[in-house]
Amino acid sequence: MRSVINPKKAEQLVELILWINSRGWSPATSTNYSFKNSENPLSIAISQSGIDKSKFGARHLMLIDIEGKPHPDFSDLKSSAETYLHTVLYQENPEVEVILHTHSVYATILSQKYLAEGRLVLENYEVLKGLGDIKTHEVSVPIPIFQNTQDIAAMSEEFRSLYHKMPDMQGYLIAGHGLYTWGKNFEIAKRHLEVLEFLLECEWRKASMGMK
Numbered sequence: 001m002r003s004v005i006n007p008k009k010a011e012q013l014v015e016l017i018l019w020i021n022s023r024g025w026s027p028a029t030s031t032n033y034s035f036k037n038s039e040n041p042l043s044i045a046i047s048q049s050g051i052d053k054s055k056f057g058a059r060h061l062m063l064i065d066i067e068g069k070p071h072p073d074f075s076d077l078k079s080s081a082e083t084y085l086h087t088v089l090y091q092e093n094p095e096v097e098v099i100l101h102t103h104s105v106y107a108t109i110l111s112q113k114y115l116a117e118g119r120l121v122l123e124n125y126e127v128l129k130g131l132g133d134i135k136t137h138e139v140s141v142p143i144p145i146f147q148n149t150q151d152i153a154a155m156s157e158e159f160r161s162l163y164h165k166m167p168d169m170q171g172y173l174i175a176g177h178g179l180y181t182w183g184k185n186f187e188i189a190k191r192h193l194e195v196l197e198f199l200l201e202c203e204w205r206k207a208s209m210g211m212k
């Protein structure tokens with residue numbers, strides 16, 4: 001018998017994944033998700049690779065350690081190639097409990113459009129108050145953009161050094177690929193995802209209207 005994944009947290013993540021799928025943010029079998037399953041020893045529950053998210057269930061989760069290695073009870077299963085982008089954040093910030101990674105149309109296109117700048121700046125939006133500890137719309141929030149690569153270990157180290165410089169970062173984009181965001185619990189992670197996806201759509205619509 002396999003080690004147990006926290007059933008309440010698994011249920012919360014499954015519900016969230018199905019909602020994300022219904023929003024059209026997880027096409028084909030793309031996107032990946034994780035939560036901290038236990039503290040001591042630290043284990044992470046992460047979505048298995050290649051699962052259609054419209055059919056996602058708790059049976060599609062597996063346990064890994066903080067280095068991304070499958071727990072011995074799950075060594076016959078494979079997590080996403082992007083697993084290191086999850087583990088690097090759990091290593092860097094012990095407060096992070098949940099990580100969400102989506103592939104929406106707006107994240108995919110806008111991350112390509114702004115790749116040369118290395119960031120997409122969100123400012124003067126009321127809904128920014130839903131991100132981290134922001135208290136006013138009068139802020140300028142840079143969302144970093146990384147070049148897409150299949151060398152995820154290298155990208156995770158790139159992320160680590162940027163995160164040291166930007167510890168308030170609540171999300172980032174990968175060009176032509178998608179969005180990563182996270183939170184101290186499911187509610188906050190979902191809120192960050194909704195805020196960022198909403199604002200990406202705003203940016204898209206403004207650009208298509210010729211607004212700056």
Ligand SMILES: [Zn+2]
Nearest residue numbers: 031082177178
């Ligand atoms: Zn991805």
